Amino acid sequence: MCVEGSVPTEAEGVYCMIGGRTSLDILKEVSANAKAVIAWGSCASNGCVQSAKPNPTGATPIHKLLKGVPLIKVPGCPPIGEVMAGVLVHIITFGTLPELDGIGRPKAFYSKRVHDTCYRRPFYDAGLFVETFDDDNAKKGYCLYKVGCKGPTTYNACAVTKWNNGTSYPIQSGHGCFGCSEENYWDAGALYLRNQPFPGFGIESDADKVGVGAAIATGVGLAAHAVMTNIRKSKIINELIKEGKESEKDL
Amino acid sequence: MSERIVVDPVTRIEGHLRVEADIQDGKIVDAFSSGTMVRGIEKILRGRDPRDAWAFVGRVCGVCTSVHSLASVRSVEDALDIVIPPNAEMVRNIMFCTQYMHDHVVHFYHLHALDWVDVVSALKADPKATSEIAQSISNWPKARQVIFLIYKNA
Numbered sequence: 298m299c300v301e302g303s304v305p306t307e308a309e310g311v312y313c314m315i316g317g318r319t320s321l322d323i324l325k326e327v328s329a330n331a332k333a334v335i336a337w338g339s340c341a342s343n344g345c346v347q348s349a350k351p352n353p354t355g356a357t358p359i360h361k362l363l364k365g366v367p368l369i370k371v372p373g374c375p376p377i378g379e380v381m382a383g384v385l386v387h388i389i390t391f392g393t394l395p396e397l398d399g400i401g402r403p404k405a406f407y408s409k410r411v412h413d414t415c416y417r418r419p420f421y422d423a424g425l426f427v428e429t430f431d432d433d434n435a436k437k438g439y440c441l442y443k444v445g446c447k448g449p450t451t452y453n454a455c456a457v458t459k460w461n462n463g464t465s466y467p468i469q470s471g472h473g474c475f476g477c478s479e480e481n482y483w484d485a486g487a488l489y490l491r492n493q494p495f496p497g498f499g500i501e502s503d504a505d506k507v508g509v510g511a512a513i514a515t516g517v518g519l520a521a522h523a524v525m526t527n528i529r530k531s532k533i534i535n536e537l538i539k540e541g542k543e544s545e546k547d548l
Numbered sequence: 549m550s551e552r553i554v555v556d557p558v559t560r561i562e563g564h565l566r567v568e569a570d571i572q573d574g575k576i577v578d579a580f581s582s583g584t585m586v587r588g589i590e591k592i593l594r595g596r597d598p599r600d601a602w603a604f605v606g607r608v609c610g611v612c613t614s615v616h617s618l619a620s621v622r623s624v625e626d627a628l629d630i631v632i633p634p635n636a637e638m639v640r641n642i643m644f645c646t647q648y649m650h651d652h653v654v655h656f657y658h659l660h661a662l663d664w665v666d667v668v669s670a671l672k673a674d675p676k677a678t679s680e681i682a683q684s685i686s687n688w689p690k691a692r693q694v695i696f697l698i699y700k701n702a
């Protein structure tokens with residue numbers, strides 16, 4: 298059984314009525330004989346936006362409502378299409394559930410952080426950061442950590458599969474990851490503020506320190522690569538700006 | 549005396565909807581509609597960073613997300629007296645139009661096409677009759693019998 302959405306439990310469930318029945322009632326009935334349950338998306342997996350403080354409707358994720366049935370969480374707001382298809386194809390092809398991590402997500406897609414596979418990672422390691430969205434560093438494509446990127450605490454496959462047939466993903470479009478597949482992400486600090494120190498991620502709470510350390514440790518090669526990339530990029534960007542200015546005159 | 553018809557749930561939409569219509573002599577004389585789900589996003593937004601509002605508000609709908617976000621960004625700007633440059637307005641209009649196209653495709657194929665297309669028996673369809681219907685409404689070059697035949701046998 299595939300479930301989309303969280304279930305409002307306040308006021309006996311009246312906040313979501315379908316055909317005169319509460320969604321909780323329908324969930325209980327439909328799941329009675331399910332072999333396994335897939336919680337599609339962040340709403341079903343962790344409650345998502347409606348469960349953000351003060352959670353007015355008592356929105357509850359599926360694993361807290363259904364006990365005694367295997368449950369796969371496929372979080373993301375929205376989850377990646379290829380990942381959703383991958384989970385279904387695995388179940389249909391092998392007749393078994395995919396291997397899950399400690400909180401029930403398929404390991405194949407959720408075992409790495411966005412930060413681990415991010416193409417801006419060399420900038421992070423070299424301590425090169427965007428400070429504001431309109432600064433020069435933003436144009437150069439530096440790391441978005443200081444403008445709120447939650448990639449270091451987000452487990453998902455965005456940087457690998459990307460979106461829209463592999464076209465891009467938020468960081469590639471110049472906006473930090475906001476961690477939409479993580480539990481409680483709406484209440485984990487404002488979107489454009491730097492990542493909060495996170496239990497177990499203490500070492501990364503200060504990117505400047507890590508950046509400097511890593512730059513020394515991994516040596517000149519990485520830095521040189523970053524510099525070369527930037528020279529190439531800034532040339533392209535300068536040309537684009539020139540073109541833009543010219544076309545602006547025509548308007 | 550009028551008779552009341554209740555349609556609940558109204559399917560093929562994003563979210564939950566109930567419609568009640570009063571019918572008299574075969575005609576609708578009065579009608580009522582109600583959204584049967586509420587999440588209280590307005591309450592959730594209270595006290596948060598105004599720069600974050602768009603992200604919460606966009607989640608109002610999974611089909612037409614960005615228009616809600618754009619509307620929210622405009623409301624925040626209106627409240628704070630922010631005037632954006634013409635280039636930014638153009639970028640937003642492009643986003644809006646792109647989403648307009650995306651939304652229509654999603655709505656047609658994922659939501660209401662299922663009322664018109666019997667996916668399960670699509671492979672039993674007659675390529676000749678299909679191409680005739682298609683050609684009667686559009687001159688799209690691929691609406692030909694041989695193309696439908698190829699898909700059928702693929």
Ligand code: SF4
Nearest residue numbers: 412415440441446448
């Ligand atoms: S902080 Fe964000 S932008 Fe920077 S490397 Fe990590 S995931 Fe990429």
